Ligand SMILES: [Zn+2]
Ligand SMILES: [Zn+2]
């Protein structure tokens with residue numbers, strides 16, 4: 107196998123893990139190791155009318171493609187930028203009479219792209235689709251059956267005037283998507299909105315405690331001067347100093363699972379056994395299953411088991427009530443569960459953290475900021491003991507908790523958290539990402555309010571009171587509850 111190079115990275119044989127990527131020079135925290143436009147990306151079926159098919163931003167009032175009546179865009183600029191990608195898809199959807207599902211659309215986009223670029227996007231492309239793993243030989247019989255149906259549906263959609271491929275090759279592409287696709291989120295990082303294939307990124311191996319993170323840069327097509335336009339791309343960003351020659355890693359799963367659970371998730375979706383340091387030594391598992399200690403005494407094993415089982419059942423009820431949007435019930439079960447967990451489970455226990463996350467989110471959605479603020483603080487304190495310091499999920503959670511505390515009138519805590527979140531997102535998302543820019547504005551605003559608060563507390567609170575009561579929904583809800 108020939109090893110290929112770009113400026114800062116090269117492919118190398120990473121032992122049992124297959125191929126990997128490593129640096130050819132030292133990288134610093136927040137540095138973009140590489141960015142990649144990728145082969146193709148599609149919006150999820152369920153959001154096809156709420157998310158722009160070009161920049162993947164969530165927007166109200168999208169314009170629909172007049173030809174296929176399927177693809178939606180922010181405006182003509184986004185539509186124009188996406189036409190090359192959409193042209194053949196548009197005709198195929200029109201011919202079929204409906205849009206096929208997201209995976210079929212993605213495979214088709216990949217193959218059209220490959221034809222146009224004969225497999226390689228540019229000299230910076232370190233691999234081809236043919237070389238990527240599909241893990242079809244590891245698939246369970248029912249997954250193989252599904253794959254067969256998917257290929258059949260694809261062949262119905264694929265136009266006869268495009269280059270034809272054998273069933274085996276099409277299956278390979280479906281397999282590649284299955285274990286290599288990257289999920290794209292909206293511009294506020296709040297929702298997963300689509301899926302794409304970025305071949306260089308596929309070469310970056312997993313570690314539960316990684317040295318890099320990936321984010322989607324939505325690009326900018328809005329500037330009047332096209333010289334300032336930028337393309338949608340993913341960025342691999344260094345989370346700390348990475349030495350020359352060190353392997354680059356990202357995490358494919360959320361660290362907030364026990365090592366055994368993470369290993370299961372990875373095996374199921376990506377077909378490998380994680381042997382990272384954190385999994386091998388079960389690092390932090392003790393905190394994630396931690397118990398309280400009262401007067402140097404731990405609660406009995408039976409009691410802890412009882413509460414853990416109760417929590418598991420409660421969490422599934424909470425999940426159910428949340429899907430049914432029965433928020434009153436969510437809050438009620440959460441409160442009951444937290445009461446049972448108190449004095450027994452540590453605040454870093456995963457079941458406590460899951461309940462805290464749910465109740466703080468629902469209460470702040472209902473604008474009951476006072477109660478939400480305390481739960482959010484406890485949750486972020488727990489997260490900070492578990493996550494690596496520069497983790498995007500920790501940053502986002504800290505930001506939300508900061509906003510909740512700010513809205514609750516706890517300006518000192520709120521400002522402190524917003525500053526912490528800003529410091530994390532500068533590294534994980536970079537200074538130009540819309541979320542980082544939001545945070546920067548909030549940091550300035552809370553800093554000003556904090557200044558006012560320190561000068562005259564009374565005036566500050568009466569001002570906030572007015573601000574809150576000017577929002578009719580907030581004051582009405584305040585009276586009811
Ligand atoms: Zn757009
Ligand atoms: Zn169209």
Ligand SMILES: [Zn+2]
Nearest residue numbers: 314380382385
């Ligand atoms: Zn691991």
